[in-house]
Amino acid sequence: MAGTLTVSAKASPFPFAAVVTAAYTQNAQVVYDEAAFGLTLELDGSTITTESDAVNALAKAGGLAEDSAKTPSYFALAKSLVSSSAVPDIQASLNSLDDYLTYRTFLVGHDVTAADFIVWGALRGNIKIVGFLKNNQHQHVLRWYNHLESLESTQAALAGLAEAKAHKARANQKTAS
Amino acid sequence: PDVRELVLGAAKAGGVDFGKSEKDKAEVVEWVENVAQGSAVKAESLKDLDAKLVPRTYVVSNYPTVADVALYGALHSTFSQLQPTQYYAHPAVTRYFDHIQSIPPVRKSADALSPAFSHIAFDFTNAPAIE
Numbered sequence: 001m002a003g004t005l006t007v008s009a010k011a012s013p014f015p016f017a018a019v020v021t022a023a024y025t026q027n028a029q030v031v032y033d034e035a036a037f038g039l040t041l042e043l044d045g046s047t048i049t050t051e052s053d054a055v056n057a058l059a060k061a062g063g064l065a066e067d068s069a070k071t072p073s074y075f076a077l078a079k080s081l082v083s084s085s086a087v088p089d090i091q092a093s094l095n096s097l098d099d100y101l102t103y104r105t106f107l108v109g110h111d112v113t114a115a116d117f118i119v120w121g122a123l124r125g126n127i128k129i130v131g132f133l134k135n136n137q138h139q140h141v142l143r144w145y146n147h148l149e150s151l152e153s154t155q156a157a158l159a160g161l162a163e164a165k166a167h168k169a170r171a172n173q174k175t176a177s
Numbered sequence: 178p179d180v181r182e183l184v185l186g187a188a189k190a191g192g193v194d195f196g197k198s199e200k201d202k203a204e205v206v207e208w209v210e211n212v213a214q215g216s217a218v219k220a221e222s223l224k225d226l227d228a229k230l231v232p233r234t235y236v237v238s239n240y241p242t243v244a245d246v247a248l249y250g251a252l253h254s255t256f257s258q259l260q261p262t263q264y265y266a267h268p269a270v271t272r273y274f275d276h277i278q279s280i281p282p283v284r285k286s287a288d289a290l291s292p293a294f295s296h297i298a299f300d301f302t303n304a305p306a307i308e
Contacts, residue, residue, distance in 0.1 A: 105276040
């Protein structure tokens with residue numbers, strides 16, 4: 001573990017992409033700190049405070065496939081989707097992702113890259129989009145989404161988040177009594 | 178074309194599994210037997226296979242196994258004869274086939290048996306919109 005990623009379990013939107021990329025690349029340990037504001041990645045002597053930079057740095061350090069010309073457009077898509085609640089926009093983005101993923105296993109090349117994690121994280125953190133996906137109108141996006149969610153590293157990261165939330169709930173109970 | 182050689186070569190190259198759990202191992206065996214039996218990979222069965230592959234990235238669990246190599250190998254002769262309109266009609270099998278053929282140990286094994294499992298190039302940029 002070269003680095004440390006500090007986040008708050010109650011962050012909203014929660015930086016799913018950063019936490020899951022840290023787990024996948026095993027390049028940073030995730031530390032939950034309730035008092036943390038935003039996100040802080042300490043990696044190889046540098047301090048990073050935005051999720052997109054954190055995902056890029058972790059992916060690079062983890063040796064994930066290098067950026068393609070399309071990667072920045074996926075980061076832009078993730079940024080617009082993460083807090084989008086406009087149904088037509090969400091539908092249009094999911095339709096376009098679905099067309100692309102009809103014939104492609106991942107967003108860039110034939111392996112998981114930063115583009116997959118940043119877009120997956122944006123979808124995962126948007127309850128409206130998760131609802132849309134559950135309707136199964138975008139079966140190719142769903143296949144890709146479920147694959148990333150099912151990875152052992154993703155499952156471990158989500159379990160860590162659940163544990164941090166439970167810990168916080170117990171701590172609150174203690175204060176109340 | 179010798180699918181068995183292809184599978185053994187890919188397994189030897191590493192990165193493809195026989196199944197990480199007992200349950201996965203049993204499923205791998207089931208797929209391999211099904212593929213060896215032959216009917217699943219005929220052109221007329223592609224529709225059924227396509228439906229099975231829509232929700233899957235790999236046939237067993239979420240990582241590549243020898244079942245994927247066997248299925249890819251068995252599909253190769255069918256795919257080498259498909260016209261674009263035919264593979265566009267089976268997008269999930271095509272996506273799956275293209276992914277498995279690109280996995281490094283599979284590619285390595287396939288190239289060693291050249292020209293039997295030559296890389297097949299697909300044109301996805303000009304694929305017609307679905308529905």
